[in-house]
Amino acid sequence: MSDFKINQKDLFFILKEQLGYGKLCEFERYESLNEDTLDMLVNEAIRFAKGVVSPLNEIGEEQGVHWENNTVTCPKEFKAAFKAYGEDGWTAAVRDPEFGGQGFPTMMRIVVNDLMYGACQSFNMAPSLTHGAAHLIESFGTEEQKQTYIPKMYGGEWAGTMALTEPNAGSNLAALETMAYPEGDHYKIKGNKIFISWGDHDLADNIVHLALARIEGAPEGVRGISLFIVPKYRVDENGNPGEFNDVVCTGIEKKLGLHSxxxxxxxxxxKDGCIGYLCGKANMGLAHMFQMMNAARINTGVSGMSMASAAYQHALDYTKSRVQGRDIAKRKEGSVPIIDHPDVRRMLLWMKGAVDGMRSMIYTTAFWADLAQVTPDPEEKERCSMLMEFMTPIVKAYCSDIGFKVCETAMQCLGGYGFCKDYPIEQYLRDSKIMSLYEGTNGIQSTDLMGRKMHMNEGAPYKAFLKEINDFCERNHAHPGLGSQVRFLKDVMDDLQEMAREMSARYSADPLQWASYTYPALMCFSEVIMVWRLVDMAIIAYDRAQKSGKKNDFFRGKVAQATFFTDITLPHTQARARTCTRVDREVVEMADNAF
Incomplete structure (x- = not known):
């Protein structure tokens, strides 16, 4: 059975109409491709997600995973899907053809993950982590390491993980205790890692851990951390899994969601038998790992949005078919589908806007990431790089939090049935909750945004973001259909600039008060971005409808979601911005025993 639902028209509207993603094929790196080829990839990904990945969602939830004798076993269907995922090219779709990739634009990895996470979040984490680990080796490994590991990881034979977290070193990696002792051309690795997603399983012939450890004698803190390739099985002279490498799974967590x-x-x-190989430069491990961590943060936002998208589509279908209650305005006789009830419609319209806005936010960020790689223009490269820096904590935090709230609202639309396993919404709700905790909690993301991102390169990320919003408002403030929303956006953006100035002054002078309000500040910027992306889509839809002269419900829906989301969201944004600069100090001055 396949639970996966996606509105392809919404997805392609963002890619083709809003972003014009075919423009990427005009650059030298992608000159062998065209927009039709990109469209084909998306359509094939939808087919694979529905036919291969989606059935795993129910299978995995029913069967779960099992740990016994230090070994994890998964549903047999997962192993076949993991192999097909690699063999069909999904793991390496955007990577270098030299190692089995297909050379598609980097943003297509985000589009593919959107579809695969929506189909089965638990499963898609395995190939997604494998891709990230292999790409780390591709970026920082030796030529021998690349030839040994990457083709089999991209091809679906081997899997990969990132092994960071330890019992005493969660978000604070400076406290990391795993050690690496030099021994010839390799290192002996000793230590313990926890919370390692897909850290052990039977989907692949080998699992290649990208682990952080401290070389004996290295400096304390993050400056002494190095990155190591640590396979579960050592690779023999023929390139095949050989001797067990003393990486033992000592247990798996019992969790609210993601049961498979x-x-x-x-x-x-x-047992003193684990060897690892330095990947990249000694003591540069954290800097290397940030490539995978930043991608994982974006993908955490993708996951929240993808499950929200699926939950919304299920709620929409249910409300069209569930008949209960009378029409409050007596427009219809007898009982009516619950989509006719205004409160249900309110929830549906908010979810529609939230999902479309988040998807646009994410795809736009991915588009900038590609442009930063391929454009020959140094100013454009810098602009896109700085926008990526600014957007990463926002995508991670906002889309994970709002994704969960969309799933909750979808459940509300179903009433009591939403709380039952008859429908997959309760699973989406449970599975999505972890996203606000993964890859640095959302509170950590907010301090990254309002601290480092606001001040790095003399505020370049923030300045790039301001220019995007202000230029958009300048171009569209007199638009005949959306002008009032654009002007409202500009007013709120002016308020946020004042808030940002005040918080920047507190950053050094009063860090405790500053840190008390970084999360609501992140939410303010996130909501402005959501309105910007939704209004941008609405302007395109409005203009298309005006040119055609025909009634088009799809275009009307884009306009309605933008005006509704703008008018119910930005007043809260303004109020929240004022709270970020309040002078009262309850948060920082209340005694611990007064809580």
């Missing part, structure tokens, strides 16, 4: 994604505790070298 094993979250493992791993012991490295408990």
């Amino acid at each position: 994604s094993p979250t493992a505790a791993l012991a490295f070298g408990s």
Whole structure:
């Protein structure tokens, strides 16, 4: 059975009409491609998501994963899907053809993940982590390491993970205790890792851990952390899995959701038999790992949005078919579908706008990431790079939080049935909750945004963002259909600039008060971005409808979601911005025993 639902028209509207993603094929790197080829990839990804990945959502939830004798077993269908995922090219779709990739634009990885996460979040984490680990080796490994590991990881034979977290080193990686002892051309690895997603399983012949450890004698703190390739099985002279490498799964977590994604505790070298290979430069491990961590943060936002999208589509279908209650305005006789009830319609319209806005936010960020890589214009490269820096914590935090709230609202639309396993919404709700905790909690993302991102390169990320919004408002403030929303957006953006100035002054002078309000500040910027992306889509839809002269419900829906979301969201944004600069100090001065 396939639970996956997606509105392809919404997806392609963002890619083709709003972003014009075919423009990427005008650059040298992608000159062998065209927009039709990109469209084909998206359509094939939808087919694979529906036919291969989506059935795993129910299977995994029913069967779960099992740990016994230090070994994890998964539903047999997962192994076949993981192999097909690699063999069909999905793991390496955007990577270098030299290692089995297909050379598609980098943003297509985000589009593919959107579809695959929506189909089965638990499963898609395995190939997504494998892609990230292999790409780390591709970026920083030796030529021998690349040839040894990457083709089999991209091809679906081997899997990969990132192994960061330890019992005493969660978000604070400076406290990391795993050690690496030099021994010839390799290192002996000793330590323990926890919360390792897909840290052990039976989907692949080998699992290649990209692990952080401290080389003996290295400096304390983050400056002494290095990155190591640590396979579960050592690779023999023929390039095949050989001797067990003393990486032992000591247990898996029992979790609220993601029941078919094993979250493992791993012991490295408990019998002094674990070897690892330095990947990249010594003591630069955290800097190297940030490539995978930043991608994982974006993908955490993708996950929240994707499950929200699926939940909304299920709620929409249900409300059209569920007949209950009378029409409050007596427009119809007898009982009516519950989509006729205004409160249900309110929830549906908010979810529609939230999902479309988040998807546009994410795809736009991915588009900038590609432009930063391929454009020969140094100013454009810098602009897109800085926008990426600004957007990463916002995508991660906002889309994970609002994704969960969309799932909750979808459940509300179904009433009591939404709370039952008859429908997959309760699973989406449980599975999506972890996204606000993954890859640095959302509070950490807010301090990154309002601290480092606001001040790096003399505020370049923030300045790039301001220019995008202000230029948009300048171009469209007199638009005949959306002008009032654009002008409202500009007014709120002016308020946020004042808020940002005040918080920047507190950043050094009063860091406790500053840190008390970084999360609501992140939400303010996130909501402005959502309105910007929705109004941008609405302007395109409005203009298309005006040119055609025909009634088009799809275009009307784009306009309605933008005007509704803008008018119910920005007043809250303004009020929240005022709270960020309040002078009262309850948060920082109340005694611990007064809580």
